[in-house]
Amino acid sequence: xxxxxxxxxxxxxxxxxxxxxxxxxxxxxxxxxxxxxxxxxxxxxxxxxxxxxxxxxxxxxxxxxxxxxxxxxxxxxxxxxxxxx
Numbered sequence: 347x348x349x350x351x352x353x354x355x356x357x358x359x360x361x362x363x364x365x366x367x368x369x370x371x372x373x374x375x376x377x378x379x380x381x382x383x384x385x386x387x388x389x390x391x392x393x394x395x396x397x398x399x400x401x402x403x404x405x406x407x408x409x410x411x412x413x414x415x416x417x418x419x420x421x422x423x424x425x426x427x428x429x430x431x
Contacts, residue, residue, distance in 0.1 A: 367425035374418045381414055 385407040392400035 364425075367421070371418070371421055371425065374414070374421060378411070378414050378418060382411060385410070 389400060389404045389407050392403060397403075
């Protein structure tokens with residue numbers, strides 16, 4: 347292999363990683379939005395119905411949203427140049 351072909355392969359590998367990173371971050375943002383909206387409505391309706399489990403489910407919802415946010419933060423840390431679509 348020549349040095350030129352190594353540079354070309356490295357450039358395409360880097361661009362492919364950035365594309366994958368952008369896709370991963372976009373999917374994580376969509377999952378976070380869906381989880382927040384659907385979970386928020388479910389907990390809200392449980393509160394309106396007077397469900398006794400609503401408070402426990404709200405705590406689980408907040409913890410789950412925090413975990414998804416942490417995963418998103420970790421991905422952003424390791425792929426800082428990946429742009430979301």
